[in-house]
Amino acid sequence: MLKLIGASLVIFAGTFIGMQLGSYLAHRPLQIRQLRAGLTLLETEIVYGSRPLLEALASISRRLTGDVARLFARAAELSAEEPDLAASECWHQAVQYVWRDTAMKEPEKEILLQLGSVLGQSDREDQQKHLKLALANLEHEEMNARDNQRRYEKMCRSLGVLSGILIVILLY
Template identity: 80%
Template structure:
């Protein structure tokens, strides 16, 4: 009876780890899309809005969901709390705090940090160009993430179950 319970727990652990890895692959394209949406909203706020950047970022965070909203809200909070800090420093700090809670990888982080380093430092048209470049780069990363999801998500889930079964066979 104990062997059966142990075997069931091992298979369950393998299954859950496969599901978690598959979920990670599924969340990445969604989170990239959220960032692109946030950047598009930021472009609209910069070009057509006349609000200060902390208010614009807070407004964007209310319109988004997930990790994208968290990035914009954390940056807005930091800008409001520390008005003497440059925008790039607040953005970088917010990225460092939010990134571990996401399924995003290094290339997306680099794109987001590059955009943050130029925010608030030039005229509106230059800001628009940088935001559009970031959106184009994120679009490329999203396509790559979707391809990886289609290719590997089901495999990861299956391998989780199969690795649990294999471990049970090897142990018993």
């Protein structure tokens, strides 16, 4: 009886790990899509709304959800707390702070850091060009993430269950 309970727990643990890995793969395209929506809103706020960057970031953070909203909120907080800090530095610190909690990978981080290096340092048209470039790069990364999700999500979940079964077979 004890062996059966132990075997069930091992299989459950393997299944849980597989489900978590599959969930991670499913969250990445979603978060990239949310990030693209946030940058589109930022472009609208900068180009058409003529709002200061601090207000635009705070407004966008209220419209979004999850880790992406935290990114915009953190950048707005840093900008409000330390007015001497450049917008690019606030953005960089916000990306570093929020990134460990996201499912996104290094290419998306590099895109955001490149965008942050020019954020708030030029006129509206130049800002719009940089935002469009970042959006195009993120669109490419989203396609890659969706492709990886299709390719590997089901495999991760199946491997989780099968690895749990394999461990049970090897132990008993």
